[in-house]
Amino acid sequence: MRRLAPHVGQVTGIDTDPAIIDAARARGVPANAAFRVGGLAEVRGRFDVVTMVAVLHHLRAREALEQVVGLLNPGGRFLCVGLARVDGAVDLAWDVLNAATNPVIGVLKHPRVNRGAIAEPAFRTVEPTLALDELRTVGAEVMPGLRVRRRQGFRHTLKWTRPG
Template sequence: MDPRRAQNGLIRTAVQGLNTANQRHPWSHNDAFHSWILTRAPARRGLAIDIGCGRGELAAILANHFSTVHALDTDPDMRRATGQRCAGLANVHVENVPLDDLPQDADQITMIAVLHHLDLDTALRQVSHSLAPGGRFLCVGLARLDGPTDIAWDLACALTNPVIGYIRHPWPADSAATEAPIPTKEPRQSVDQIREALDRLMPGAVLRRRLAFRYTIEWTKPLQ
């Protein structure tokens, strides 16, 4: 047997096995970071803004920790889903607000799998402008693969994904999701490019690669 053909066959088998495991034990890579956000919430908790709120899972959680939550999304299906989820929460306002009209003096601004949908520099500037001094920007994002380090992290994510799925969702999935699909987009910037933009526009921001094919950004606006 051709060794190269045998190797390719093993790779295909491994990939198929990973895909099967992921389908049997699905989990939300985005929801997994809610606890990361909550443990980094600022001391002052008046106004929170969740940009790209999706189906409203995070907005509903933030409503228990902040006086007012603005859940923003440009997609009408996502706003509708968030409105339904947060129907009993009087302090959650679901809106379609452009970045340059963000509410001011926010104590916290969050994005989960959203930054790559936006113009990077514009989004970071608007977030910085809208945060109150001492306010916190907490972002969970996706980046384009660019170089051996990114590829190594992606491989680690692929290998650990079914393990995490089994731990978080040990029972096999028996039905497809019926919720409105969240809009997706391929990321354009690499981790290094995002870090360079942060150095220019949010000095002191901390960017870390994470499992689940994600990175995180944590930044506190200086107190003037």
């Protein structure tokens, strides 16, 4: 949010976990940013942009995408970075490639001294239930023209603009 806030009029961050909201606030809150504890279903209003980072696989995809459509102004953008379940040879090959390249990319982008064991994440994690092809199908039904792309780091991106 700190990186987005200088470029827009208002930024709203939402999470169901109060500890995540507290951690975000502790990092500094721009004057035009607000945080709320809650889920997607409780969000009211209309937005020019809705983003999700590693969130969609925690939700029922069809329902969440339908809610996003309802939240966007005409011409509004949906931008999502997500995770999908591995299903089939193409997904497996992509994951193997990422398993080999991800550590190298991490060291190049963020070189640091090894400080011992990695701590468990402070936030809740969930394994994805939908494969990328399933997500692509559901997404196309709810958001015609949705762009789905595989990305490095075991991720994918979704991009969609609401007509209007």
